Every structure is written in structure tokens, then in C-alpha cells.
Amino acid sequence: MLAFQLYQLQQIDNTCDALRAEIQRLEGLLADQTALAEAEAALSAAKTRLHRAQQAWRAAEAEAEAVRQKLRRTEDALYSGRVRNPKELQDLQREAEALKRLLTQREDAELETMLAAEEAELALQQAEAHLAEQQHQRRQQTARWQGDLSEKQSALQAWEKRRQTLTASLPPETLQVYERLRQKRHGLAVSTVHESACDACGAPLTPQRLQAARSGDQLTFCATCGRILYVP
Ligand SMILES: [Zn+2]
Structure with missing residues (x-):
């Protein structure tokens, strides 16, 4: 037949x-490292963002502190009793008021950059968790895929042997x-x-x-x- x-x-x-x-x-599937590479890239980007946000925060802190010191010096001069000239006193008063307004602005900026740094810190933690999850998943998948792969490979070998036997008779x-x-x-x-x-x-x-x-x-x-x- x-x-x-x-x-x-x-x-x-x-x-x-x-x-x-x-x-x-x-x-x-075993060769495709895309998901892992993406998670690594996201983590690296989150680190850079946090670093920049912390730099901005420190800079805003320093700027606010500079204005605070300047205001302190102006107020010291104003209330020290050393300045008696009314025109000079008025100038000092005006300067102190301008510095207070500026300080409010600087402190707002300080708060904003601090919140941004906190957000960046949170994003970094999430990126770290995501990468860890991806690595964990990858390890499990790799073990499963490799098991499946060797199973299919030996099945293929067995079928190819059967094929040889059959074709030898044709x-x-x-x-x-x-x-x-x-x-x-x-x-x-x-x-x-x-x-x-x-x-x-x-x-x-x-x-x-x-x-x-x-x-x-x-x-x-x-x-x-x-x-x-x-x-x-
Ligand atoms: Zn037909």
C-alpha cells in the first residue's frame, strides 16, 4: 500500500x-531580551531624572538660603540702631520688603523642586521594582521555555528517526x-x-x-x- x-x-x-x-x-522567545532591556533602560533614565531633580532641589535651597541671609543682614542693619538717617532707614525698609517677597518666591521654588525630587525618587523605586519583576518573570519563563525546547527537540529527533525508517522502505x-x-x-x-x-x-x-x-x-x-x- x-x-x-x-x-x-x-x-x-x-x-x-x-x-x-x-x-x-x-x-x-529565548533570544528576545526586549522586555528586560526596556526595564533596564527605564531604570537608568529614572536614575538620571532623580539625580537632576536632586541637583535642582539643592540649587533652589542654596538660592533661598542666600536670600534669607541677605534679609537677615538687612534687618540687622535696620534694627541695630546704627542707622539713624531716615532716608537710609527707608531704603533699608524697602530693601527688606523686596527681599521678603523674593524669599517667598525662592521658598516656593524650593518646595516645588523638593516635591519633584520626591516624585523622581518614587519613580526610581517603581522602575527598580519593575525591573526586578521582569527579571523574576524572565527566569521563570526561561526555565519553562528551555524545558519545552529540549522536549520538542528530542521529540523531533524521534520522529526524524521514524521518518528515516519509513523512507528507507519507499x-x-x-x-x-x-x-x-x-x-x-x-x-x-x-x-x-x-x-x-x-x-x-x-x-x-x-x-x-x-x-x-x-x-x-x-x-x-x-x-x-x-x-x-x-x-x-
Ligand atoms: Zn485535490
């Missing part, structure tokens, strides 16, 4: 194709016909027949062709798609 042997060969090849596709998918020219059809017909060289029609393309068979396919000793081809017919 040549048609039956080719049908078995087709089943084996279908299984091997599926295993190879799965192996390729798993190898792709006439080389028949095997050639099969291989050529597989290449031309998207991997499917053998089609089963149900209700007098080719399962692969759906075309009905003539009674003669159906009879020939049923006997199974010689290869019968579908008149429409050209595949080898097998009647189960």
Missing part, C-alpha cells in the same frame, strides 16, 4: 513541521514525487479522500479515479490540486 505509506509519511512530516515551528518560536522515485509535491503544495503532498472528494481542495473525483485511489497500489493524483490521494 504505497498510498498508505505516503499518508503515514505525510503525518510524520506534519508532526515534524509543527515541532520545527514550535522550536523556532521557543528559540525566538522507492526513491516515489519519494521524489512526494517531496516535490510537498514543496509545491505548502507541505501537504498527500490528501485524504472523503465522500468521493479530495479533502485538500474539495474537488470531486470521477468513479474511475476513486476506484484507482482505493486500490492504493499505484499512486493516484487529484486532477485538480495534483496531490497524491489516499482513501482511509
Whole structure:
């Protein structure tokens, strides 16, 4: 039963194709480090942002402190009793008021930069947690994928051995016909027949062709798609 042997060969090849596709998918997953690299990049960006925010905060603190000291000196002069000239006192008074307004602005800026630094600190913690989570997930996935991969690889090896045994018993020219059809017909060289029609393309068979396919000793081809017919 040549048609039956080719049908078995087709089943084996279908299984091997599926295993190879799965192996390729798993190898792709194992090679893809995108999620981890993104989490690392996000963490590094968060560190830079925090560093800058802390610098801005320190600068705002220093600016506020400078104004505070200047105001202190002005008020000291104002209340020291050393300055008696009314014009000078008025000038000092005005300067103190201007400095108080400026100090309010500087303290607002200080508070704002402090809050921004706190936010950046929080974002950094989140980025660290996210990376740790990604690393944890990755370790688990890698273990699972590697397990699956070696399982599929040994299954493929076993099927390839079965294929060798089967093809060794087939006439080389028949095997050639099969291989050529597989290449031309998207991997499917053998089609089963149900209700007098080719399962692969759906075309009905003539009674003669159906009879020939049923006997199974010689290869019968579908008149429409050209595949080898097998009647189960
Ligand atoms: Zn067909």
C-alpha cells in the first residue's frame, strides 16, 4: 500500500513541521531580551531624572538660603540702631520688603523642586521594582521555555528517526514525487479522500479515479490540486 505509506509519511512530516515551528518560536522567545532591556533602560533614565531633580532641589535651597541671609543682614542693619538717617532707614525698609517677597518666591521654588525630587525618587523605586519583576518573570519563563525546547527537540529527533525508517522502505522515485509535491503544495503532498472528494481542495473525483485511489497500489493524483490521494 504505497498510498498508505505516503499518508503515514505525510503525518510524520506534519508532526515534524509543527515541532520545527514550535522550536523556532521557543528559540525566538529565548533570544528576545526586549522586555528586560526596556526595564533596564527605564531604570537608568529614572536614575538620571532623580539625580537632576536632586541637583535642582539643592540649587533652589542654596538660592533661598542666600536670600534669607541677605534679609537677615538687612534687618540687622535696620534694627541695630546704627542707622539713624531716615532716608537710609527707608531704603533699608524697602530693601527688606523686596527681599521678603523674593524669599517667598525662592521658598516656593524650593518646595516645588523638593516635591519633584520626591516624585523622581518614587519613580526610581517603581522602575527598580519593575525591573526586578521582569527579571523574576524572565527566569521563570526561561526555565519553562528551555524545558519545552529540549522536549520538542528530542521529540523531533524521534520522529526524524521514524521518518528515516519509513523512507528507507519507499522507492526513491516515489519519494521524489512526494517531496516535490510537498514543496509545491505548502507541505501537504498527500490528501485524504472523503465522500468521493479530495479533502485538500474539495474537488470531486470521477468513479474511475476513486476506484484507482482505493486500490492504493499505484499512486493516484487529484486532477485538480495534483496531490497524491489516499482513501482511509
Ligand atoms: Zn485535490
